[in-house]
Amino acid sequence: MRLFARHGFAAVSMRQIATEVGVQAGALYNYTPDKQSLLFDLMREHMDALLDAWQQEDPGGTDARARLEAFTRFHIRFNTRRADAVFVSYMELRNLTGENFAAVTELRRIYETRLEEILRAGQDAGVFTLAEPRITAMAVIALLTGVNTWYRDAGRLKLDEVETLYWDMVRRLVGG
Amino acid sequence: MRLFARHGFAAVSMRQIATEVGVQAGALYNYTPDKQSLLFDLMREHMDALLDAWQQEDPGGTDARARLEAFTRFHIRFNTRRADAVFVSYMELRNLTGENFAAVTELRRIYETRLEEILRAGQDAGVFTLAEPRITAMAVIALLTGVNTWYRDAGRLKLDEVETLYWDMVRRLVGG
DNA sequence: TGGATAACTGAACGGGCGTTCAGATAAAAG
DNA sequence: CTTTTATCTGAACGCCCGTTCAGTTATCCA
Incomplete structure (x- = not known):
C-alpha cells in the first residue's frame, strides 16, 4: 500500500514489492493470482475496515447531532491514520477492472449513505437544515x-x- | 491530459500519446525533452490558467461576502470543466521531480492564499466568524x-x- | 526420523518501455 | 525552382515488465 501510494500502481513492479517484503517476485504468486488482484484486495480490505470501524463507533440512537459529531471525529481520525490506503483507494480506482471497480465503488456508496441517513434523521428531527442530504x-x-x-x-x-x-x-x- | 487522467501517468506510454495525436513516438520529442517535462508542462499550464482565470473573475473590493460567493462559483465552474486537469494536477504530483514538484505546489499554495485573504478580510470586517483562516x-x-x-x-x-x-x-x- | 506439503528461488518467456537518430518527407524562404 | 529548415518515420538500443515453472529449501505432521 505504501509503494502504491508513493509511486502509483502502474509505476510499482512486482519485483519492488517482493524486495520490500524480502522475497523474489515469483513468491508473491503464492499469495495473489496477479497484480490487479493485489490492488483490489488492498482496497476492499480498506473499505471493509472503514465500514466495520464506523459500525463500532456509531453511537446510534436519535441524537443526530451527537451522531454527526461522532462521524466527523471518526472520519478524520480513521483517515489520517491510514493516509496511504485512503489515497490509493480513491486514486487507483481507474486501475480496477469493471467488476472490481463496481465492488469498491459500492462500498464507498454504502459509507456515504451511512452519513446521508444521519443527515436525513437530523433534518426530520428539525436539528439540521439542508436542501440535499445526498449532496451534503x-x-x-x-x-x-x-x-x-x-x-x-x-x-x-x-x-x-x-x-x-x-x-x-x-x-x-x-x-x- | 485525458490519457493521464484516465490511466495514470506511469501507465500511459509515449507511443499511446503519439497514436492519439496521429504521429509516431519519436516525433513527440520535437515538442518535449522527455515524458516528465510533458507532465510538468501540462500541470503548470493548468495552475497558471487557474490563477489567471480567478484574477479575471475576482470582483475585488471590500465586500468579502460577494468575493467569497464569486470564488465559490468560480471554483466549481472552472474545475468541473477541466476535470481531467484537476485530477492529474492533484494525483500525479508524486511523479514530478523535486523542483517541478515544488513549482506546482507553490502555485497551489498561492491559490489557497487568495481564498485565505478573502476569509481574513471578512473576519476583520466582522462578516465571517472562523478560528483558522488557512485551514478554513x-x-x-x-x-x-x-x-x-x-x-x-x-x-x-x-x-x-x-x-x-x-x-x-x-x-x-x-x-x- | 521420514515423508508430505508449503514456500521460495532463479531463470526464462514474450512483450512493451523511454529515448535516440539517420534518413525521408513536408513546408517555408529566397 | 532550389535551397534551407522544420517535421516525421521507422528501426534500433538497452532495460524492465508481469507471469510461469522446474527445481530447491524450509516447515509441518505422523
Whole structure:
C-alpha cells in the first residue's frame, strides 16, 4: 500500500514489492493470482475496515447531532491514520477492472449513505437544515478527507484540535 | 491530459500519446525533452490558467461576502470543466521531480492564499466568524473540489444550482 | 526420523518501455 | 525552382515488465 501510494500502481513492479517484503517476485504468486488482484484486495480490505470501524463507533440512537459529531471525529481520525490506503483507494480506482471497480465503488456508496441517513434523521428531527442530504453527505466527506492533504502528526495542531475545528465547520454547514 | 487522467501517468506510454495525436513516438520529442517535462508542462499550464482565470473573475473590493460567493462559483465552474486537469494536477504530483514538484505546489499554495485573504478580510470586517483562516481555506477548497467526484453535465442538477447549493454551505461554514 | 506439503528461488518467456537518430518527407524562404 | 529548415518515420538500443515453472529449501505432521 505504501509503494502504491508513493509511486502509483502502474509505476510499482512486482519485483519492488517482493524486495520490500524480502522475497523474489515469483513468491508473491503464492499469495495473489496477479497484480490487479493485489490492488483490489488492498482496497476492499480498506473499505471493509472503514465500514466495520464506523459500525463500532456509531453511537446510534436519535441524537443526530451527537451522531454527526461522532462521524466527523471518526472520519478524520480513521483517515489520517491510514493516509496511504485512503489515497490509493480513491486514486487507483481507474486501475480496477469493471467488476472490481463496481465492488469498491459500492462500498464507498454504502459509507456515504451511512452519513446521508444521519443527515436525513437530523433534518426530520428539525436539528439540521439542508436542501440535499445526498449532496451534503458527499460535501462533508470531501471536506473531512481534505484534512489528509495538510495534516501532519508533528504539526502545530493536535488531532483533537483538528477534529474540533472541523466539527465546528460541519455543524454550521448543516445548519445545526 | 485525458490519457493521464484516465490511466495514470506511469501507465500511459509515449507511443499511446503519439497514436492519439496521429504521429509516431519519436516525433513527440520535437515538442518535449522527455515524458516528465510533458507532465510538468501540462500541470503548470493548468495552475497558471487557474490563477489567471480567478484574477479575471475576482470582483475585488471590500465586500468579502460577494468575493467569497464569486470564488465559490468560480471554483466549481472552472474545475468541473477541466476535470481531467484537476485530477492529474492533484494525483500525479508524486511523479514530478523535486523542483517541478515544488513549482506546482507553490502555485497551489498561492491559490489557497487568495481564498485565505478573502476569509481574513471578512473576519476583520466582522462578516465571517472562523478560528483558522488557512485551514478554513483548505477546507473550503476540498469541499468545492469534491463536486468533481459526482457532478455530471447530464445529471439532475444544472451547474448553476450546484453552485447555489455549495454557496449556501460555504456561507454557513464561514459563519456568514 | 521420514515423508508430505508449503514456500521460495532463479531463470526464462514474450512483450512493451523511454529515448535516440539517420534518413525521408513536408513546408517555408529566397 | 532550389535551397534551407522544420517535421516525421521507422528501426534500433538497452532495460524492465508481469507471469510461469522446474527445481530447491524450509516447515509441518505422523
